[in-house]
Amino acid sequence: MSSISLNKFGENVPVTSIVAISQAAVGFGVGLLLADKLGRTARQRTALALIGAGAATILPFVAGIISKTSPVSNRSMERRLASIRRDTGLSNGEEAY
Numbered sequence: 001m002s003s004i005s006l007n008k009f010g011e012n013v014p015v016t017s018i019v020a021i022s023q024a025a026v027g028f029g030v031g032l033l034l035a036d037k038l039g040r041t042a043r044q045r046t047a048l049a050l051i052g053a054g055a056a057t058i059l060p061f062v063a064g065i066i067s068k069t070s071p072v073s074n075r076s077m078e079r080r081l082a083s084i085r086r087d088t089g090l091s092n093g094e095e096a097y
Contacts, residue, residue: 027050
């Protein structure tokens with residue numbers, strides 16, 4: 001089982017899309033198989049548990065997106081520093097002392 005680094009989240013979007021689609025398909029199939037075999041309260045509890053599990057699995061990705069686009073993220077600091085250096089005429093490798 002491989003883990004997805006949140007630092008490189010943008011590079012893994014196609015992989016996460018495929019995983020999400022496959023998880024949804026499996027969940028849908030299991031739901032269809034169990035729909036008539038469970039009582040109403042059991043179906044409701046199972047549905048709530050699956051919805052909760054699905055929401056819990058997506059939270060790390062949402063947190064990664066939020067932290068990557070926040071004003072204090074490393075990426076935004078690098079972009080800001082690059083724009084400041086561009087405005088002063090310095091390149092990325094030069095020191096300004």
